[in-house]
Amino acid sequence: MDPVDTNGLLDSEGEALDERSNSSSQFATNPDEPTLLCERCGRQGTAATFYGKKKQYCSFSCSRPSVVAKKIQQKKNVRLPGSFDWRTMLDKVEFEAGPVSSFKFAPLSEWWARNVTVGMKVEVQNHDAPDVIQRVVYWVATIHDVKGYFVKLRYVGFDDESLDFWANLCYVQEEDTHLVDHSVHHVGWCAVHERPLVPPKTIENKTKDWRDYMVRRLTGSKTLPHNFHQVVREKLKSRFEIGMRVEAVDKTRLSSLRVAVVQKIVGRRLFVKYERMEDDEGFWFHEKSPMIHPVGWARMTGHELLSTEEYAKSSLSKALNNKFGPKDASWTLLPPIVVHEEVAAEFETTRFEVGMKLEVIDPLNLSMICVGTVFKVLRSHFLMIAVDGATSPNGSDLMCYHATSPYIFPAGFCKAAGVTLQPPHGYKKTFDWDEYLRETKSRAAPMNLFKRVLPAHEFQPGQWVEAVDLMDPKLVCVAQVTKVVDRLLRIHFEGWDDSYDQWVDCESPDIFPIGWCDMVEYILTPPNTGNGLESPVQLQTPGGAAARKKRDSGGSTGGSRNKKKRRMGRAAADGAIVKGDIRSSSGRSWSRGVVSGEVKKEVIASDDRSNLGTIEDAATSSTIEPATGPADITQTIEATPASVVEHEMKIKEEETPKLPLESWTCEQVVKYLRAQKCPGTAQAVATN
Structure with a gap:
């Protein structure tokens, strides 16, 4: 079963967590057993499933001495040195961003207002992970504000804004570094990709049964569709090609x-x-x-x-x-x-x-x-x-x-x-x-x-x-x-x-x-x-x-x-x-x-255009004006990527005369214009 249903909602019985989770990758299954945390990857589990003398590793690979990882540090947005970072302004009371839905050509503009709302749940990197964690781990967060493509997030379990932060909902990190993840994911992504969900250390003692706590918090909540990142990529693709x-x-x-x-x-x-x-x-x-x-x-x-x-x-x-x-x-x-x-x-x-x-x-x-x-x-x-x-x-x-x-x-x-x-x-x-x-x-x-x-x-x-x-x-x-x-x-x-x-x-x-x-x-x-x-x-x-x-x-x-x-x-x-x-x-x-x-x-045209007059004369009445314009087809995020396409307005080949241009008669020009839905121009040519 997918982590989200077709409407982007978590399963009402918490089955997304039941079927995609296990004791080592998500939450402890037995609240009476002490929960252990892997010092290498942050996965949780019990003493029966862990390795090492001190039971500090979740797997054999994590216990190997050759595995050396750098400690995760919370990082600013340094993907583009020299680029302005909106996050320096977003928390100002008077700051207001133009709504995504108002930008006709912005990706997801027609989908945004209906689907990106305060209260949605997502999975993001946990920047408040326990000190022993030496790789990126995740936690569930709630959207508390939306400004442009940025959303303000608060980790589930927090009752104040002490660790709130802004993230770009549509940024898709292509490279998996295991050290940092700037992307925002749908709830269930960690289960599908076998990534650890680890409670922030500030609230890790808030409950003994995080599994039950999260199921209660997430049931019925709205999240991103599972193909969200794929659709973002499709929306950014151009129909043009290099060399055109x-x-x-x-x-x-x-x-x-x-x-x-x-x-x-x-x-x-x-x-x-x-x-x-x-x-x-x-x-x-x-x-x-x-x-x-x-x-x-x-x-x-x-x-x-x-x-x-x-x-x-x-x-x-x-x-x-x-x-x-x-x-x-x-x-x-x-x-x-x-x-x-x-x-x-x-x-x-x-x-x-x-x-x-x-x-x-x-x-x-x-x-x-x-x-x-x-x-x-x-x-x-x-x-x-x-x-x-x-x-x-x-x-x-x-x-x-x-x-x-x-x-x-x-x-x-x-x-x-x-x-x-x-x-x-x-x-x-x-x-x-x-x-x-x-x-x-x-x-x-x-x-x-x-x-x-x-x-x-x-x-x-x-x-x-x-x-x-x-x-x-x-x-x-x-x-x-x-x-x-x-x-x-x-x-x-x-x-x-x-x-x-x-x-x-x-x-x-x-x-x-x-x-x-x-x-x-x-x-x-x-x-x-x-x-x-x-x-x-x-x-x-x-x-x-x-x-x-x-x-x-x-x-x-x-x-x-x-x-x-x-x-x-x-x-x-x-x-x-x-x-x-x-x-x-x-x-x-x-x-x-x-x-x-x-x-x-100012430049002077370097080409010889002395003979172009005959070409221009031949095309004097050859105007291409289809009867209807390209449909403004919108694509909701739930649609499959294959359907994220734009309508193509084609000039019908069978309606285009194949005679040499210099051989066109007035009657043929009029016929062509009428075929191209230009009755006014056709009438003007016919009367002249």
């Missing part, structure tokens, strides 16, 4: 894409390097970030692509025919954005047009919301947007956003939300939208194009999170939510000036519950101490040297944007785009929003 090609925003020219290759994967964050770019130190981003796209995406949408002519042609063919190489990121990994039917209905009658004005988060200063202009309209509802008064003359810092992005807003949004709107650089008057539209002889994008669904998140000002520094995305930092405006969260990096805050969507994949870095073993950058150093220590992250550039202290003005742009030019690993998904009231994900990045320095 993607199309990524060019960190030196935001208005362009380049071919990039995945080099490393940590907790679903990808480290990529560009092809054909010398001295590229790469950059990090989450696999759900709109900073990357599948092979062929640029040609299908009409986005600028800096690549060889050969790649441009082959990528378009692969996308149209749904035939990809083994190292190509296909559209099943990065499915097209699917617009909610209510929003799609608006797009059928009203569309964004070149020259329309709106409000947008500045991609080069993420603490600002600025006046912006639609510079170009791409296919599939993508837009190239410029920040008024601050765009480079050659358009290198235009940014691509989807029409449903949570980072673009209607004119007047900031005023209504009580947020400062940054006027165009050099604009001397007090900014007023009506007057500005008259002066520029332009019009604001219609309000009905900005329909958004507000997810039922629980983010509040004052909550602590771990957040990617999107201006240097190899860094994940200690941060706090300081303002909440509908879907938008203002993230403040502890120890840094407010001008370096970042606006992110509540469903951004670049914010995490506290404990995420500890779980995936990635360095959490400590707060700035103000001592002139980038952090208390010089950090070495998986992405390379992580020395944060000392930020300028300018305020939120047009001038500070330029300062930040120059700082980014010196950064070792640039790139930053955040995204948020629009959800329906039922919680289903409908759309991915696009958004910000940075410039390192």
Whole structure:
């Protein structure tokens, strides 16, 4: 019988302990016999089963003179030297962490709130073991508090908090050292793995029959499912592979894409390097970030692509025919954005047009919301947007956003939300939208194009999170939510000036519950101490040297944007785009929003793109827009690991024309668009 039933509860009759325990590995079976403790491994037993003249060893192997073990010492979290340890803050009365359930892309986010509760029982290392113990031993503990992925534990038998401690519930220790175990296990794990349960020495004399005491304490209690650690591992697995090609925003020219290759994967964050770019130190981003796209995406949408002519042609063919190489990121990994039917209905009658004005988060200063202009309209509802008064003359810092992005807003949004709107650089008057539209002889994008669904998140000002520094995305930092405006969260990096805050969507994949870095073993950058150093220590992250550039202290003005742009030019690993998904009231994900990045320095495309015009013309109406988006399938912890999978949106091969592109007729293009559920575009092509 398993230690826990399918609901994670201990057997009502204590059978988990009866059938999995014995006198030497768990509890004494006869309360009248004295209980002996093995000096080597900590197992309990009686004189009849022990070895040695003084009956101090539980087995022959423990009695051998050659067995020498180091005494266990209670250790701090030193798995990642230089990484910030949240445990220094968790006991503060005012400390509040963002709830795991509010982070859309956090592992176990949809399972957490219902299943991780105060009162649960777990098995953990006993840091208060008797002095004679020379290996790791365990004891049962109760969860008394939950903050992010951390739980506050108290050993069963204690009536006060004298030995309470915090542990990361999701940390999985892969190596069995027999000297220390940072993992938290379900009740019954020790019995299954033949590990000793030893009462803490402070309370070892509290009862003579620990077996009966524990059965009474544990019966009916809730514990973790037996496959908890396995599911955590599955939730952290990426669908991408090392060596896969993607199309990524060019960190030196935001208005362009380049071919990039995945080099490393940590907790679903990808480290990529560009092809054909010398001295590229790469950059990090989450696999759900709109900073990357599948092979062929640029040609299908009409986005600028800096690549060889050969790649441009082959990528378009692969996308149209749904035939990809083994190292190509296909559209099943990065499915097209699917617009909610209510929003799609608006797009059928009203569309964004070149020259329309709106409000947008500045991609080069993420603490600002600025006046912006639609510079170009791409296919599939993508837009190239410029920040008024601050765009480079050659358009290198235009940014691509989807029409449903949570980072673009209607004119007047900031005023209504009580947020400062940054006027165009050099604009001397007090900014007023009506007057500005008259002066520029332009019009604001219609309000009905900005329909958004507000997810039922629980983010509040004052909550602590771990957040990617999107201006240097190899860094994940200690941060706090300081303002909440509908879907938008203002993230403040502890120890840094407010001008370096970042606006992110509540469903951004670049914010995490506290404990995420500890779980995936990635360095959490400590707060700035103000001592002139980038952090208390010089950090070495998986992405390379992580020395944060000392930020300028300018305020939120047009001038500070330029300062930040120059700082980014010196950064070792640039790139930053955040995204948020629009959800329906039922919680289903409908759309991915696009958004910000940075410039390192301006480059000139080295490839010959003179012949790409014919390829772009051939794909003018070839837009891939499936009727439904990828299902947001949640996985409860009780499910088998094999079922922990994500839905794959596939482009049906039989619906894709196989004719050479140059041979397509208008009728065939219309047929293709209708097969891809794009009736509006098909009708426009047919009438033209």
